[in-house]
Amino acid sequence: MGFPNWFVVAFLSWVFFVSSTHQSQTSQSGVLLQIRKQLEYPEALQIWENNTGDLCNLPSTPHMSITCQGIFVTELRIMGDKLTKVSEFSGFAIPNQTLSESFSIDSFVTTLTRLTSLRVLSLVSLGVWGPLPDKIHRLSLLELLDMSSNFMFGSVPSQLSRLVNLQSLTLDSNFFNGTAPNWFDSLSNLTILSLKNNRLKGQFPSSICRIRSLTDVAFSHNELSGKLPDLSTLTSLHLLDLRDNHLDSELPLMPEGVATVLLSNNSFSGEILEQFSKRNQLQHLDLSFNVLSGTPPSSLFSLPNITYLNLASNMLTGTLPDHLSCGGKLGFVDISVNRLIGALPSCLGAASDGRLVKVGGNCLSSDIRNQHPESYCKAAYKEKKNSKGKEVWVLIGVIGGAIAVVLFLLGILILCRRCCSRRTLEQHTVPKVVQETPPAGISSELLANARFISQAAKFGTQGAPVYKLFTLQELEEATDNFDKSMFLGEGSLGKLYKGRLENGTYVAVRSLALFRKYSIRNLKLRLDLLSKLRHPHLVALLGHCIDDGGHDDSTVNRVFLIYEYVPNGDFRTHLSESRPEMILTWSDRLAVLIGVAKAVHFLHTGVIPASFSNRLKTNNILLDEHRIVKLSDYGMSVIVDDFEQLEGKDDSQKSWHMTRLEDDVYKFGFILLESLLGPIVSGKGEAFLLNEMASFGSQDGRRRIVDPIVLTTSTQESLSIVISITNKCISPESSTRPSFEDVLWNLQYAAQVQATADADQKSDAMSQS
Structure with missing residues (x-):
């Protein structure tokens, strides 16, 4: 008996569906296996080896997870162990950490685009290298893209702007070195945007201000410069991290709901706006290492949710009011290395409910040991005021001259019109003269805070x-x-x-x-x-x-x-290195010295009990993959020497305490010397270095002994500042040696002088071209 036609059609349709479904499932698994092959069989994907049939049902691990909807892969997360490390191969590809030279990022992305239903793609620390291809936009359904801690370079591809469903974009810790893109407003659903630890240049992308959904914006540790725009339109913003760039405007307006603002190590100027005092959701504010002036608003300290407030190393002046109130959640305050005078308010005093407060390097009357005399801060303020006064007179002169010229021209015009029976004079207005903010102040140098863990930790940010x-x-x-x-x-x-x-x-x-x-x-x-x-x-x-x-x-x-x-070698090796990519310029050396000074200052003042005799030598100063300095062999006196807390001890032990403190200053002086003199000091002792110091007194002497790299990459003013503090550190009289706070301040000032000169030189070169 034959089957009815409808039954035959239904049966054939079912067979075709099952067959096509199996083929699709096999096809998706094939793509995943091809990805594994192109990634050169990372350990995180070893679990795939014996489960090549249906990878969708594999259990997730901390380093790998696959999510499928039906037969289609919708989420793929892989975390490898190839950490970012800078070395040779055009400055990017690292033989021990990147994928091999046969790897093709273009072929790899082509394979990825065959996962047409992919919504989440996270490929972290896998050694992927090369320019990210434009064809990444073919993954049109992507909602999350994270390719951080790889070795991608070049520009961030503009075709990413076509991923209109994207909600989270993370490209941290790569080597993107083009201009920061300005098409981000095409991604109207974006909530998290993070491109930390790259080499992006140019201005902060103003298009970001048009994305109302953004909660996290992070561009720290790049080379962004110029003005920061009004950010108050970002009504959902929770975290703003722009640390360690070259931004030099006044502080911008912030949205009311922002909780974390990290703007340290830039060149922001002007006063701290009262707007911050009205941001009741603010928890963590770091404005350290800028050139901010004026007196900080007292209401800033009493915000209801503020826990961390860092205003260190600016040009803040004035007196904090006695009745200053501190918020109940405030646990850390740093107002050190400014120009503040007067008494310290009680809520910032010693008995401040367990609150950690740093105030050294000001002219406060309540902490004489770590303060400058009041005349020091007043002189700096007076000098700044006089400078402004001169600028005002110059401005008046300019305006007066302009008026005189206008009047002169006006007289000629009247005369001409009288002679020629012209019409009545039309009214003219004198154009407004705009005063530019003069460059001044402290260096913008990296100071990442180890206590802070980003609110976006769930997207891969790691704490200590x-x-x-x-x-x-x-x-x-x-x-x-x-x-x-x-x-x-x-x-x-x-x-x-x-x-x-x-x-x-x-x-x-x-x-x-x-x-x-x-x-x-x-x-x-x-x-x-x-x-x-x-x-x-x-x-x-x-x-x-x-x-x-x-x-x-x-x-x-x-x-x-x-x-x-820490794999990138020690400071001594870098000072002796002749390969162009490894040479440290004067600015590079200042950055290293500032980092070491910060570390030792922390060991002296940031912990209880303090740590002295920290074995300071250039071969104990290490550089990581981003040339960030790391001090090793510190704190060994805790273990290898008799270690005692000195509170309540006799005067002889107090003297021992001061000797250990000054020992670090003295040793650091020789690190400064090696930084100045370069490879000629390799293997030489302290006697040789002390003998060479006599040559610093003349220009001919400096040319004879100072490292040629230093001479050709430094200004005389910056070099003189460091030579002066070096002489003080190695003074035979221990009582005349500076504190590490003073050493740090001078190094930061030398770096700022150098940075200003470099910027001026670059500007002149651009104008001539």
């Missing part, structure tokens, strides 16, 4: 690493049983090995032999102190391992310290 107790077995596995191939060197503090932890993180393991036996309890107390020394310019101590050798007497004479691995 957690301190951990390691076992000896873990360290043996990480170092291949302390194999010779992992040996990095040996010094007075023991042997140093490179290691790789189970999660792929590279570390440096120091085997420290103790000169005296400690009880395990005593040693743990000391290590606990050392673990609390956390700062952006300190090599992070990740943990320790106590080796008691199996003894039963509860004593120990060896300990392993596990640090973050």
Whole structure:
């Protein structure tokens, strides 16, 4: 008996559907396997190896997840272990960290675009390198794109503006080096925009101000310059992070609901606007290392939600009112290195409910030890006022001259009109003369705050690493049983090995032999102190391992310290380096010196008890992949020396305390010297350096001994400032040596002088071209 026609048609349709569905499913799995191959089989995708049939049903791991809707992949997240590291190969591709030279980012993106239903794409730390192709726009349904911590360079492709469904765009920690795009307003649904840690130039993109949905904007650690526009239109903005750029306008207007504003290490000028005092949702405000002036609004300290307020290293003047009120949530205040005078308000005093307050480097009467005399701040204020007075007279002169010229021309015109029987004179107006803000003040230098963890942490932002107790077995596995191939060197503090932890993180393991036996309890107390020394310019101590050798007497004479691995070499090596891409200019050296000074200043004043004798040498100053300075071997006096808190001790111990403090200043003086003299000091001792210092007194002497790279990349004024502070640091009389606060201020001023000169030179070159 034959089947009816309708049944045959239905059966054939079902067969075709099942067949096409299977083919589609196979096709999607094939694309994923091709992606795995192009990424050169990362460890995160090892789970795919024996599950090539249906990858949609694989369980998620911390490094990989796939989400499917039906048979189509809608979300793909992969996190690798190829951390961003700068080295050779055109300044971008790194043999040990990027994918191989055979990798093609164009082919890779072409493969990705075959996942036509993709809404979420996160490819982090996978070693992807090359210019991001325009064809990325073919993933038209994308709502989240995160390709951070890779090695992509060139311009951010304009075709990204066609991804109109995009809600989150994160391209942090790459090498994008074109002008910051100004088409972001095409992405009208965008809530998170983050391009931190790149090399983007030009002005802040004004198109961003037209995206009302934005909650997070982060362009920190780039090279943006110029004016920051009015941001009050960003009514949903929660986080603004523009640290470490070259922005030089007055502070812009901010939206009322903003919670975190990070504008440190720029060149913002003018006064702190009263608008900040009305931002009741504000929790974290960092305006440090700019050139802001005037007296900070007192209501800023009493905002209901403010927890962190950093106004350090500006040109703030005046007196804080006695009745100043601090908000109940305010836990950290830094107003150090300004020009403030008068008494410190009680809410910022010593008994301030556990609040951490930094006030050094002002002229306040309540903290004599770390303050300048009041005349210092008044003189600076008077000088600034006189400077403004001169500008006013110049302005009056200009206007007066303009009026005289106009009157002269007017007289001629009247005479001509009388002679020629012309019509009555028309009214003329004198154009308004606009006064420009003169460049002045402190350097914009990097000061990332380790206490701050971004509100966007769920999108990949990482805070400070957690301190951990390691076992000896873990360290043996990480170092291949302390194999010779992992040996990095040996010094007075023991042997140093490179290691790789189970999660792929590279570390440096120091085997420290103790000169005296400690009880395990005593040693743990000391290590606990050392673990609390956390700062952006300190090599992070990740943990320790106590080796008691199996003894039963509860004593120990060896300990392993596990640090973050900083792969880009030490300062001494860079000073001696002749390869063009590794040479440090004068501005580069100032940035390194400022970072070290900040770290040591923190060790002296930012922790209790303070850490002195921090083994300051150029080969203990490391540079990371972004040339950010990291000080190593600090705080060892906590372990290798007898360490005591000095409160309530006798005068001899107080004297010992001051000697240790000045020892760091003295040692830092020789770091300054090596920075000035360059490779000629390699292997030379202190006596040689002290002898060479005599040549600084004349121009011919400087030309003879100062590193040619320094001479050709510095101004005389900037160089003289550093030479002066170097002489003071290495003064034979310890009482005449400066504090680290003074050292830091002078270095920042030298950097600002140099930056201003470089900007002027660049401007002149552009105008001539």
